[in-house]
Amino acid sequence: MGFHTFSIDRADDLEETDRYRFGSREELLSALAPGGEEVVADVGSGTGFYTDEFAPYVGRMYAVDVQAEMHDRYREKGVPDNVEFVTAEASSLPFEDDELDAAVSTMTYHEFASDAAIAELARVIRPGGRVVTLDWSRDGTGTDGPPVDERFGLADAVEAFEAAGFRTVDAATRFETFLHTAVR
């Protein structure tokens, strides 16, 4: 089960550009490998800090967040034309079976991770589609991000996605984070 939901009171922190120290547009786009027409969900999109980085390279982007207030903060900032808001729990996504080409999630896996949420991703992502997960690693130092005991390790993500029918195609633990790419 995931840990605490990120507080709306700290939404400004999500717009700090020093966050690129922990995950760059470059590496996230390389992992997603979009062709330009994909339908992609950003699960736990927050203020859209990373959603904005993906949107120019895909067909449609769903910004999915359980907190409607996060969408409000994103709206205040300005939203790309191809981004649509969805207020929903990761474990109950309002998409048809196989509707999505891909999903991405940045710094949120530790908040939504559960068998139900990963099964839901397996349901809505088409065969051959992918999920890119960047999150704080349990093997990190804890000097930034959530406490280490509220994080998962890369092996936890690999096991969870593979149990739900995904195949891991890329996986790395770095200094403070892990990056995992799985194909359904």
Ligand SMILES: C[S@@+](CC[C@H](N)C(=O)[O-])C[C@H]1O[C@@H](n2cnc3c(N)ncnc32)[C@H](O)[C@@H]1O
């Ligand atoms: C730490 S923030 C990261 C936001 C964004 N991905 C980023 O990197 O800037 C986590 C976000 O995930 C959302 N969230 C947490 N649990 C969720 C769940 N179970 N389903 C959907 N969204 C969730 C929170 O509301 C919050 O906006």
